[in-house]
Amino acid sequence: NAGVTQTPKFQVLKTGQSMTLQCAQDMNHEYMSWYRQDPGMGLRLIHYSVGAGITDQGEVPNGYNVSRSTTEDFPLRLLSAAPSQTSVYFCASSYGWRQSSGNTIYFGEGSWLTVV
Amino acid sequence: RKEVEQDPGPFNVPEGATVAFNCTYSNSASQSFFWYRQDCRKEPKLLMSVYSSGNEDGRFTAQLNRASQYISLLIRDSKLSDSATYLCVVNAERGSTLGRLYFGRGTQLTVWP
Numbered sequence: 599n600a601g602v603t604q605t606p607k608f609q610v611l612k613t614g615q616s617m618t619l620q621c622a623q624d625m626n627h628e629y630m631s632w633y634r635q636d637p638g639m640g641l642r643l644i645h646y647s648v649g650a651g652i653t654d655q656g657e658v659p660n661g662y663n664v665s666r667s668t669t670e671d672f673p674l675r676l677l678s679a680a681p682s683q684t685s686v687y688f689c690a691s692s693y694g695w696r697q698s699s700g701n702t703i704y705f706g707e708g709s710w711l712t713v714v
Numbered sequence: 715r716k717e718v719e720q721d722p723g724p725f726n727v728p729e730g731a732t733v734a735f736n737c738t739y740s741n742s743a744s745q746s747f748f749w750y751r752q753d754c755r756k757e758p759k760l761l762m763s764v765y766s767s768g769n770e771d772g773r774f775t776a777q778l779n780r781a782s783q784y785i786s787l788l789i790r791d792s793k794l795s796d797s798a799t800y801l802c803v804v805n806a807e808r809g810s811t812l813g814r815l816y817f818g819r820g821t822q823l824t825v826w827p
Contacts, residue, residue, distance in 0.1 A: 633817075640718065640801065640817035641758070656814070688757055703815065705757035 601625065604689050604706035611679040611713045619674040619709050621689030627704075629692045630672040634658065634685040635708075641688065647672055679713045686710050717741060720802050720818035727825055731792045735821050737785040737802030746805035747778055749787050751798045752820065758801055761787075792825045799823070 605620045623630065631646035633656075643656030647666040661683060663675040672691075676683060689706040720737045727733050739747075747764035762769065764776040764785055775788040785802055802818035 638819060640716075640819045642817075643814060646814070702760050705759070707757050708755075 602689055602691050602704050602706040604687075604709050606709060607707065608710045609712070611676070611711065613679060613681060613713060615679050617676050617679065619676075619687055619689070619711075621672045621674065621706060622670050623672075623691040623704070624670065625691065625693070625704070626669060627691035627693050628669070629703075630666065631656070631690050632662070632664065632672070632674045633688045633690065634683075635688060636685050644674065644687075676711075681713045684711060684713045716818075717816035718802055718804050718818040721821050722819075723821035723823070725821065725823045727792055727823070729792055729794060729825055729827055731825075732788065732790050733792055733823065734789075735787045735800055735802070735823075737787075737818055739783050739785070739802075739804045739816075741804070742780075742783060744783075744804045747776075747785050748803040748805075748815075749774075749776060749785075750801040750803055750817075752801055753798050758817075761800070789823075792823075794825050794827060797823055797825050 602623045628649045632644040633641040634644055635641045642658050644658055644662050645656055645664040647653045650666050650669050653664050653666050666672050687709045690703045692703045718739050721735055725733055749761040750758040751761045752758040762771050762776055764778045766778050768777045773790045777786045799820040799822045801820045804816050
């Protein structure tokens with residue numbers, strides 16, 4: 599049982615480059631989301647999806663795109679990388695989108711991104 | 715004002731000590747509350763959910779005070795393995811924003827021998 603798989607684990611980008619962080623889950627979860635974590639800050643929601651074909655913006659969506667063509671995959675695209683996007687990125691998923699039902703969120707192991 | 719505020723820490727305690735973390739949240743309509751644990755350079759993992767009546771899991775006790783919008787986590791008989799960052803997490807649903815979790819900045823705990 600792989601759970602939530604994120605790739606790559608580490609990446610260095612030059613300013614202006616684009617890249618995609620991959621996220622896949624094998625638990626048939628409807629809800630998937632991307633967070634970034636910066637020193638001294640809590641995890642902040644970038645984008646989320648409540649099912650295939652449905653995505654929405656979180657707290658800090660600027661500079662990022664997402665799509666959800668299948669239940670399993672939820673890639674995060676950096677369109678034109680900036681040093682301010684240097685961060686640790688976590689993908690997460692849960693069975694239901696309504697957290698009040700007590701569904702546990704499972705996180706991927708994180709992707710460390712540095713933009714120079 | 716941030717949705718979730720936590721004790722800044724860090725907390726440095728000896729093995730066997732009792733330590734308490736506090737957390738406040740700003741949205742009175744919040745419905746779900748959690749404590750997550752995050753080890754250094756690892757992903758957050760659910761420690762426990764927090765229920766209105768309070769709940770206990772071994773050495774860990776979580777309390778919720780809706781009137782004061784306050785959540786706490788008590789760790790008794792601290793172990794070296796409890797060293798980690800503890801994240802307070804609140805589900806704040808506003809209008810069409812469903813299922814959004816807000817994370818506190820985390821409180822770092824170090825348990826020393």
